[in-house]
Amino acid sequence: MDDKRITELIKQLSVPDVEQRRLAAELLGRSHHYRALIPLQNALLDPDAQVRYRAAKGLVWIAGISKGIKLIAHTDPEVRQGAIWAVDELRRGEESQALIQALVQAMDDPDGGTRAAATYVLGHLGGTQALEPLLKALDDDHRLTRMNAVDALGKLGDGRAVPVLIEHLADQEAPRYLISEALGKLGDARALPVLKKLLGDEDTFVQEAAVNSLIALEGPDTALDLLASEVENIRTTAALWLTQQPEEVLYSQVPRILALLQQPPADLDLPLIRILAQARNPQGLPRLVNFLRHPRVELRRATLHALQRLAQPQAMLPVLLATKDHDPEVRVLALRVLESLETIRQLGHP
Incomplete structure (x- = not known):
């Protein structure tokens, strides 16, 4: 982006039209131009929340992870959220102990949106350090934070989460279908009895997640067993999994598929x-x-x-x-x- 265009966008950050200011903040951030830094810093005080959010993201895109760490501690929740999501986009190879600590602290933020964002990003970055904060987030009163915590624990791959996730399945307010998915991703056989029981769950989303997790844990033979289920939702979910498998997985299973059907x-x-x-x-x-x-x-x-x-x-x-x-x-x-x-x-x- 040339200097003339940068100058135009900087001017647009001060116009009365809020949509123009939002677009200018977005484009200046994506320009990665050093001249955008001070205007975007000033835009953190804009009366519009979206402008502040986009300005924060832009600052992190341009200035990097260190700027993100500072903005995660900002007084404005919109700025904090923008910084966290920008850090997630820049996370490749730039993780640091300071960043992980900033995200852990943000998981105690009074703003639910900030906690949800921090939970999601920490699941990508935190490794074993993320386990305890993510387990704690399962009891958060903000639904999206709980959902992001479950998803993050599934990706984290730490088997210590299995009994805690199973315990939360008893909570009807918990994101139970996400817990079922996470148990499949964790690859722990301790989840098998629970997942088999969930095949009879009244919630069809939970039921489908249980099917996919059982197949993830036990393989194609289980998919074929479930293909013969008396429950339509179970057999169609198993069938969908089979349609997505490569030739080398399915070729030898054809005789059994034909016999079943x-x-x-x-x-x-x-x-x-x-x-x-x-x-x-x-x-x-x-x-x-x-x-x-x-x-x-x-x-x-x-x-x-x-x-x-x-x-x-x-x-x-x-x-x-x-x-x-x-x-x-x-x-x-x-x-x-x-x-x-x-x-x-x-x-x-x-």
Whole structure:
């Protein structure tokens, strides 16, 4: 950004239009220009909270972590929050004991937004030093602070948090679905009985988080077990996890998937197509081909995409029949897939 533009933005920090001042503070911070330092410092006294917040972020972006540490102790909560979030953006390789201490102190701030910001950033920076402050934050009266503490403990990876998190699951005011997620991230087998019990929880978000955490702890076999659950939310969550796995995870599981889903419930039709496509195992071909006759057009389209990914020339005849489908999009897609399969056949690829 050239000097002329910097001069214009500095002037805009003093105009009556608050939106212009906010934008000027943001752009001056992102300019990383030394001339912005004093104007941004003055903008910390602006009557608008957003201007002060953005000015604080800009100062830290330009002056660095040391400035952030000073501003975390500022008298204005908007300035403190801006400094904390800017420090998070600059944290790569610049952590220091002074910064961690400043964040720990900010977790006792009277302002809930400041505590929430400090909790979030400390989860990235604090290492083992962050454990006790984060555990304490689980009982904070500010909901976002509690949520950020749970998330941070999951990322921290310290097994000492496991029993405390399990204890907080009994609190209906706690962010229980985040606790369920965190227990999966921590990778501690002590959480398994609790997570299995949460499969019966009335809160569907908690239930979904428990499914994903159980799979994280036990692997694909558990995903397949849950795929056969009588509870729709559990099996669809497990199916979604499977659709996101790479070929090397799914390929050998195809026989078991097909055995489990001889007659899948309707909610698993589309996930099954996607799982078989991801696996790229020819054993899934007969099951996929059957979906070309399904009454739901979106399933027929998904099947054609899956057959193209599977790249098996023996699918050419059913795809040829699909070129006569009553849906025009299916017909166009079938022609494209047929051309792709013909190319593969001519090249002699399997």
